[in-house]
Amino acid sequence: MASPMASLRQQFKEMMTCNSTRSLHATIPSTTQTAAVINLTEQIQALETTVIVHISCGKEHSVALSNSGNVFAWGAGASGQLGTGELKASFIPKKINDLSRIIQIACGHNHTVALSEDGRVFSWGQNTHGQLGLGEDISSREKPQQVSTLDGIPLAQVAAGGTHSFALSLSGVVYAWGRNHAGQLGLSQTNPKEKVFKPHSVGALRRLDVTFVSCGDEHTAVLTQNGSVFTFGDNSAGQLGHSSSARKAGPQRVDGIDGPVSHLACGSYHTLVHVSASGQLMSFGCGPLRSGTSDRKQDEAPRFNISDLVSPNDLFGIRVKQIFAGPWVSFASTLPTSAAANESTVAEDLPKIRHMDRACIEKWMSVTDSEIHRKAESLQEVKAIFSSPPCLTASFLRPRSSLERYDDIAVDLQKARATFEELAKKEWISRMITDSLINSLIPALPLNSLHKEAFSVFLLLAECMEALSLQLRPECMIGFLESSNVQSLGVHFAKAVTGLHKRSSVILEEYWSLLPESFLDRIVQMIKKAVLAQLCFYRTCSQYQEVIPPLEVLKRLYKVNKVAANKLPVSNFYIDEIYRRINVLTDVQRWNARAEGVLNENAVCLCYFPFVFSPVTKKQIFYWYSSVVQRIIEEKGILAVQNYSQQKQSELPKPTRLFLKVRRHNLVEDALYKLSQVEDSCLRKLLVIQFEGEMPVYEAGSILSEFFLLVFEKMIRPEYKMFMYSEKNSPVWFPPRPSLDKSKYFLFGVLCGLCMFNRVIAYVPFPLATFKKLVGKKPSLDDLKELSPAIGKSLQEILDYEHEDIEEKLQTCYSISWDNVVVDLIQNGSAITVNNKNKKKFVAKYVDYVFNTSVEEIFKEFRRGFYKVVGESIAGFFEPQELMDVMIGNTSYDWNAYEKNAEYCAIYSPTHPTIKMFWEAFHALTLDDKKGFLLFVAGSDRVPMNGMNSLKLRIYHWNCSPPDDYIPQAISCHHILLLPNYSTTEKLKKKILQAIENNQGFGRW
Structure with a gap:
């Protein structure tokens, strides 16, 4: 006696042969009862004039899709599965008015999902297991609702199972939601939820290149680009195509299929596949003789054999076009082999969302x-x-x-x-x-x-x-x-x-x-244009907020660029045209007023987005800010004096400026002692220095320049023992074993802050790492190369060494000597050898020890002192290199530009013989002498952030007699040189050198 499956194959063969011109063929036993049902099929009159391109059936409802994208539904409707807005059945198809331009539909037991031409997903019906993908608080929906979790994703397909749903993106990412008690969603979670109420991407399918998804009652099958089939979920009827005894969690490949699968369809408890290359039509799972319902015993022996429903020899003269599977039935549509049509897979036949080609x-x-x-x-x-x-x-x-x-x-x-x-x-x-x-x-x-x-x-x-x-x-x-x-x-x-x-x-x-640089920069430039377009309202309407969103986005891009190791130069974020669109001084005043709580929070202020400013503009902002703060303090002081004189108060008002009187021969001690007695609130006042025995000059920047130059020069000397030098001519750094009290480092920080806040450039040979730490950036190996080139080079060689004999060759362990102190970088470091696996960690630990661990306490004090004056918020405007340039300048000398920018007064001009002699003598000087001349005439030998173009030398004629007996004089706060009319170049050069050598005591001007 033939087996039930053999009988099924024979009946299917006869129907295909006798009815090969029909569009659908049933693959169920031809009993009297079922034949009667088939013979009673009639055309649905309500859809007679509509061209239907797709139909999907649920447990007790049906949905049809027309060629114009309209959707019609009929059948049971108690759970809202008809989508018409009514919770009742309909015996004739009703159009779902809330939908249009739909290209795909899929029905579950009591729910439906649809994909529109513009890529949106809609669902309606029952949601007891989350199958609508709309969230946990929704029990059902009687009208279509957009599945917002999938917004923006270009989808290729939607599919529905009994109480679960799927969506497949054009990129091959699979999204699943709904009931998951049998693992039918394929989610690879440690403790998978039985109900998933919103679409989740299925990580286990991410690399399989899925092209099609089909859902059964409690199982799911996917087809991949190479024709493989993977199944997951319930396998009690063998519907997954492999033995339950060998069951593994998640999607598993179905073996035993001869050739790449072109079509795939899931019934309630079986799976149907078609191999177009060979013509085979195969199934696995529970067939029509299955008894019982979905309530199955766990020990029931599943049928997991893969059965060949139709062999290639049975398809003489016809070929399978599509296959379909229902609860207990399978169908196939065919075409004559003579029909002119290209072979296509089920994925290629899917209607697609709109796109531009x-x-x-x-x-x-x-x-x-x-x-x-x-x-x-x-x-x-x-x-x-x-x-x-x-x-x-x-x-x-x-x-x-x-x-x-x-x-x-x-x-x-x-x-x-x-x-x-x-x-x-x-x-x-x-x-x-x-x-x-x-x-x-x-x-x-x-x-x-x-x-x-x-x-x-x-x-x-x-x-x-x-x-x-x-x-x-x-x-x-x-x-x-x-x-x-x-x-x-x-x-x-x-x-x-x-x-x-x-x-x-x-x-x-x-x-x-x-993003590659050019594409990231494209976004940056586009947003910069948006900022500029809105800045026209800056002056006329301070409350106009449309410029804020582009600035906020630019801020995020700036942070992204920093995380990506500065793919783009920070200069790409500068908005150079800003000077022409806004009053930067007004912006600084707004920023300061808001910080003081005296300005409306809605006033637009670009200072909250300092990355749009160039370094030169940031410096100017800082100078304006410090001047504004000092002016406000002075105005308040003057007002206090007036109130005192009018009201005859007993308490004298405090001075409006910070006066420091120091002795030249005891400069450092005097300065530190006086500063230790100053209240924090007085540190931001305008600083006035008086050298004992010399005339006080209240507006002389040259006095400040000399003061900071001398005090820093003394404090960084090795004999002062405040800093260490890791190598000859290297930058100074904080010692791991300080011999001075940590309060000295606090006061040194205050001095640095005073220098910067009073707009003086004074050289301290700090490495860039100092300024990185001040603005909260982590120093790197490059910083160690600057601080100690020899150590930095050695560490780089360790990183570059890739041979297996690294331990034997380098013989390095996690123990180092720094400033004549041997320390373990990690616990028991002297016993741990550096190898290829841990060398990156070793270098990171080395850098961290030098710049952080070893100097934690004293740098904290230095930082605290610096920010007592400068303020952390305004310092945060600057990148580390920018902060360094503002405070200590740089050495990017351009002496030709210096000559070109010079101005001449009285009898002098560029062609005057004395001026020609001067520049001839100047360019013949050594670099050290040229730097000495800068120090003499400008009060500093450092180049400001905005370069030599900002150093404008003004040369005045000094009418003295006889001129050859006088050395030039300088008014350094104004960068003025008083130059006698010398007789020869040699005499002029000699006098210039004398001025440079005697450059001490600015109190004379």
Whole structure:
């Protein structure tokens, strides 16, 4: 007697042979009862005039999709599964009015999911197990509701099982939600939930290159690009295609299928596959003779054998086009082998969301203004694609084969850039794109998604907007309104980015960090343009807030760039035009007033975004800020004096300035003692230095310059024992075993703060690491190379050494000698050898010890003293190198520029014989003498941040007699040289050298 499966194969063969021209063929036993049911099928009159392209059936309801994208439903409706808004059954198909342009539908037992042409997913019906993907608080929905968790993702397919649902993206990422008691969602969680109420990506399927998903009652099967089938979920009936005794959690490949599978379909408890290459139609799981319901005993022996329903010899003259599987039934549609049709897989047959390809672009670009109907059609196509985040993303997806990792950028930005620039050249296309972005796409951006795929559109948007803005030229003849719309795109985009949920913002910023330089810079430049476009309101309306979102986005990009090891130079974030758009002094005053709590919080203040300022502007802001603070203190002091004199108060008002009287021969001790007695509130007053026995000069910057020059020079000397020198001529650093009290380091920090706050440049040979630590940045190996070139070089050699004999060759352990102290970098470090596995950790520990661990206490004191004066918030404006340049200047000398910038007064001019002699003598000086001349005439031998162009030497004629008997004089606070009219170059050079050598005691001017 033939087996039930053999009988089934025979009956299926007879139906295929007798009815090969029909579109559907039942694969169930032809009993009298079932035959009667089949013979009673009739055409549905309500859909007689509608072209139906797809039908899906639930447990007791059916849904049909028309060729125009309309959806009709009938059957049971108590759970809202008909989507009509009523919780009752319908015996005739009813159109779901809330849906249009649907391309795919899929029914579960009592729910339905649908995919629209613009890439949105809708669901309705029962939600007891989370199968709608709408969240836990919803029991059912009688009308379609958008599944917002999938917003922005370009999808290829939606599928539904008994009480679970799936979506597949065009990139091959699978999303699942609903009931998961049998593992039918494939989620690889340690403690998987039995109900998942929102779509989750299935990590176990991420690398399988899935192209199609089919769901059974409690199991799921997926088809991959190479034709493999993976199954997961309930296997009590053998529907997974492998033995339950060999069951493993998560998706497992089905073996035993001969050849790549082209079609896949799941019934309630069985799985159907078709191999087009061989013509085989195979199934596994529970067949029609299965008794009972879904309530199965755990020890029931499953049927897991893979059975060949139809052999290739049985398909003579016909070939399978599609296969379908229901609860206890399977179907196949066929075509005659003579029919002219290309072989396709089930994935290739899926209707696709709208997207833009080369044919579309060529069509749009070829349209002329006279082709009214063709232009109108093209306008609608442009609008459809540029109104939908998924459609725009789908237009530029990279081939799956080019994505090496899941976190690779999924879109081809180079292709997108070229496409957008091409389209933007057509005015009507540019206008439609702009309107669509503003009115539709940007409002539809996914702001609360946890799926990385959803954020590709943000990258494309930046490219598109920049391409549109590049066309804003006078010759484009774009109207004012269109121009304003293009310029406002950046603000709309920025508002969307700042409106992202915190977790979504993290994902987008991770995406940004992966971008190549040119594409990251594209976003930066686009946002900078948005900032500039809004700054026209800065002066007239301080409360105008539209500039804030672009600034906030620029701030995030700036942070991303720092995390990505400064892919872009920080100068790319500077907005050089800012000087012409705002009053920087006004901005500083706003910033300071807000800090004092006397300014409305809504007033726009760019000082909260200091990265947009160039280093020179930051320096100017700092100088203005310190001047404003000192002026306010002085004004308050003057007011206190006036109140005292009028009201005759008993308590004398405090001085409006900070006076320090010091002796030259006891300079350091006097300065430190006086500062130790000063109240913190007085440290920000204008500093006035008087050398004992010399005339006080209240407005002389030269006195301050000399004071700081001398005090720093004495305190950094080795014999003072405040700092260590790791090598000859190396920068100074803080010693691990200080011989001075830590209060001295606090006061040294105060001195450095006073120097900077009083706008004096004085040299302290600190390495860049000092300024990194001041602004909260971590020093690196490069900093150790600056501090100790020999040690830095050795550590680099350890990192570069890749041979296996590293331990024998280098014989290095986690114990080091620093400043004549041997320390273990880790516990028992002397017993742990450095090898290829731990060498990076060793170098990191070495650097950390030198710059952090060994100096923690005394640097903390130095930092505290510095910020007692400067203020941490204003210092935070600067990058470490910028802070270094502001405080101690640099040595980027350009003596030709120095000559070029010089000004001449009285009888002198560039062609005057004395001036010619002067520059001839000056350029013949050694570098040290030139630096000495700078010190003589400017009070410092360091170059300011903005370079030699800011050093403007003014040479005045000094009318003295006889001139050859006098040495030149300098008014260093104004960079003035008083130069006698010498008779010869030799005499002039000699007198200049005498002035340099005698350069002490600025009190004379």
